[in-house]
Structures are given as C-alpha cells and as structure tokens.
Amino acid sequence: MHTTRIQVRLAETDQNGVVYYSQYFVYFDVAKTRFLRRMGLDPIGLGEPGQKLLAAEAGCTFHAPARFEDLVNVSSWVRKTGNSSVVFDFEVSRGETLLAEGYLVNVLVGGDGKPVRLPQDARLRLIRYVKKQS
Amino acid sequence: MHTTRIQVRLAETDQNGVVYYSQYFVYFDVAKTRFLRRMGLDPIGLGEPGQKLLAAEAGCTFHAPARFEDLVNVSSWVRKTGNSSVVFDFEVSRGETLLAEGYLVNVLVGGDGKPVRLPQDARLRLIRYVKKQS
Amino acid sequence: MHTTRIQVRLAETDQNGVVYYSQYFVYFDVAKTRFLRRMGLDPIGLGEPGQKLLAAEAGCTFHAPARFEDLVNVSSWVRKTGNSSVVFDFEVSRGETLLAEGYLVNVLVGGDGKPVRLPQDARLRLIRYVKKQS
Amino acid sequence: MHTTRIQVRLAETDQNGVVYYSQYFVYFDVAKTRFLRRMGLDPIGLGEPGQKLLAAEAGCTFHAPARFEDLVNVSSWVRKTGNSSVVFDFEVSRGETLLAEGYLVNVLVGGDGKPVRLPQDARLRLIRYVKKQS
Secondary structure: OEEEEEEOOHHHEOOOOOEOOOHHHHHHHHHHHHHHHHOOOOOOOOOOOOOEEEEEEEEEEEOOOOOOOOEEEEEEEEEEEOOOEEEEEEEEEEOOEEEEEEEEEEEEEOOOOOEOOOOHHHHHHHHOOEOOOO | OEEEEEEOOHHHEOOOOOEOOOHHHHHHHHHHHHHHHHOOOOOOOOOOOOOEEEEEEEEEEEOOOOOOOOEEEEEEEEEEEOOOEEEEEEEEEEOOEEEEEEEEEEEEEOOOOOEOOOOHHHHHHHHOOEOOOO | OEEEEEEOOHHHEOOOOOEOOOHHHHHHHHHHHHHHHHOOOOOOOOOOOOOEEEEEEEEEEEOOOOOOOOEEEEEEEEEEEOOOEEEEEEEEEEOOEEEEEEEEEEEEEOOOOOEOOOOHHHHHHHHOOEOOOO | OEEEEEEOOHHHEOOOOOEOOOHHHHHHHHHHHHHHHHOOOOOOOOOOOOOEEEEEEEEEEEOOOOOOOOEEEEEEEEEEEOOOEEEEEEEEEEOOEEEEEEEEEEEEEOOOOOEOOOOHHHHHHHHOOEOOOO
C-alpha cells in the first residue's frame, strides 16, 4: 500500500461547490505515478523504451464530496497483474472519512499499440504490493 | 437515444498523444447535459430549486484512443431510474470505430445532501429514453 | 476575423459559480485551432513536419463572468506576424456582452526547440486575417 | 516572497510532450492560495463572508517547457494593492531554470459582483509581502 497526499485546487471544484467527479481519476493517476516510482518503476512504460501504459478501464464510487483546500489521502494497491495488464485499486479519504473508491486497469502496449507482456522485473515489483485478502 | 458531437481539444490530450482518460468523463457529462435539455429537464437539479444531481458512481472501458481534432459522437441512453437515482449509458465513437463505453449514476440530493425522490414529471421524461433491450 | 461558438461545460466552472479563469486560455486555443483550419493551415506546426507552434506569451482581461451552459462566441484575429511568431487576439462574448479579451503569442519551433521562420505560404495566409486598424 | 512546490501531472501535459500553457495559470492560483494562507488570509474572499476574489487580468510569458513529473517551484509576490484589488507576481522555475513569469490581478467583489474595498487588516498583511524594488 502506498499513500499520496493531495490538496484540492480551486480549478478542480465546480459550481456545486465540490470536486468535479472526473477529477478523482486525475487523483488516481497522480497516486499511481508516485506508487510506481516508489516501486522503482517508470510510470510511462514501466521502463521499457517505446512502451506505454494506457488506460483500459476505470471506475469510481463516490461516497462524500471533497472541497476546496481539503487535504485528501489517496491510498493505492495493486489488485492483480495479468499478462500485459495491471489493476490498481484506490481509496480517497479525508481524515477518517472515505470519499471515494475506484480502480484503474492499465495495459502495457508497444509502439504499434498492441499489448505486450509485462517485463518480469516489473511484475515482481508489482506483485509485492498486491493487496492481501482479509 | 441522443447523440452529442464533440471535437477533441489540444488541452484534452496528454504526452502519449491521445485524449487523457479522465476526459471521457467530461464528455459523458457534456452529453448528459444536452440529453437532459433535449428531454426538457434542467441538468443541475432536474428543475427542482435547491436540488442537485451528484455523481454516485461512474465507469468507462477504453477501446481505442481519440486524438487531437477528432470529431467524436457521444451517444447517451437512460439505463434505468431508481427512487432518487438515474443511470446513464454512453458510447463514444469516431465514425464506425467505438472508442469508449461508460456509465454514470446520478443521485438527486436536497439542500442537506440527502437523496430525494425524483420528481414524477422528470421520471416520466427520463423513462421515455430508457434503452430497449435487444 | 473568425468566430467559434463554445458552450460552457460544468467541468469548466468553479465553486464561485463561474467559469474558472484559466479556462479562457483553453477557449482561445480552441478558437485558434479552428481559425487556422479555416485558413487552410495545420494547427500543430502550420503544416511543416516536426515543427510545432508553442505558446510564448498569453494574457487575458476579464470583464464579466461566463456561467454553465452559456453559449459564448470567441472571435479571433491575427494581430501581426514576426519572423517566427504569430500574435492572435481574441474576444469572448455572450450575446452583446463582452466577457473577456486576450491574446496569444505563438512561436514556431523546429525539432530542436529553436525558433524557425514561418513558411512563406503560411505567412501569406495569416496576413490576410490581420485586424484592420480603425 | 513565498514558494510553492508542484509536481507536474500527466493530465497537465499535452501531445507536444510539455505542460499545456493554460495550466500555468492553475499553478499561479495554487501558489496564491497557499501564499494567502501563509499570510493568515482566506483565499476565497480574504475572510469577508459573501465576498470573493475574482480574476480581473492575468498574463504569462513562457520561457522553457515543463514536463511530466518535473518538480517546479512557483514563487509568489504581492506587486501592489489598490482600493479593491491585489496584483500578484509569479515565477515558475525548475532548479536554476526559469520556466515562466506571470501575474494575476484579483478584485474583491461583494455579493452583487461590485468591487468593494479591501479590508484594512488584509491590506496590512498583503503589503508586508510587496516585492522590494532592486
């Protein structure tokens, strides 16, 4: 598990006075970037030149709104790895309050946009952070 | 069904040369806004003063990337209505190519942030657009 | 002169209930993109492979706020062209109300990031749209 | 003078591989928010209920591009205060490299959108940070 702290910007709120919903996916990506760096992996293509991590699927459940200047914590886990994919889980909270839960499926693609196998070194680093079932 | 045409802006692309993934949720919201207006409904609170539609859940599957200046069509349906919620389905396509599919669950809340029943008039307008099962 | 119509998105508002100020620069860029296309020019690098138009300077004066769902017109002019630069002027209005006035200085750079001369064909197309002094 | 550190997000880059130009104005606003908090002032309306700081003018000169994951420093000063306005100056740098310089004119408005005088307490706090002429 890895936690990233983010402070809500005015630009991220909307006229309802809360953080606009698509913004949570930006927070997920910021958290994922730092999480991969913590693992020693490059967030663009896991270190393989010409390869890229692209979004294949993403989702979020919104529990309570975040507001301007809130300090939120984004916790990140690896849910699982596939042949060419990684699934990340996220929780956004403010203090003890859970604000949102979501996930992101990334696929590693080569220069031709086709999926490629995750490098063995990257896979080993990722699975060390797989969330334990409780 | 309702279709909204959107042209991809440079600001919406990222350094991978494609539309950044969270941006699709903005497209969904633009399409939903115009879809509700087409139904004669106010996109903020379905016409009820002090009430607001807030995002409760959202998800997207990404099939192919959109690029700068692409003209994409966002098709919108009502999947179902609940006591205080509406589920919208979306498809983003460029010509014959399906780029992304997603959904958005909105809940109508009152001034205290608690869910309130959808107004009967709004419900009747929404269910006219419920996607037919095939 | 060229005019682009844009409808304000919920994502573009902030908790003050108005369009967030940096968003006007996105509108300028959308207008510039369509303006260059109208002139027959490629908005990325004016048609020269490997060359790019980058922002060198930009400014905006805000007169009145735009709000969610407003239909705004962004009028665009070429103020002048330099050896490797173009200056665009913009006006954002809603009906008869002037909302904002701004400008953008773009410089054409080569693959090494150094300024290059505007292609003669592009210059000729641009100067046809230079704003007449009144 | 006050300095805020910001790390560039993938969402903030565009297909040119650099931070999109309007994003610098978001960075200015983030820096201003923290700068005002450092002064003991509320960034929404300087502490006066129902009053708001709105953007009246803004500009930026771009010297060198910022890229994904760059750690940039945004230095902020108060250039001057008027009856109802404040002018902030900003510099964005990465290490020793100056990336951008800009400014933001804010006007304090009341509930009717009309300019109101800066509270005396806020003015005293602001002028303590006025940039010294060299």
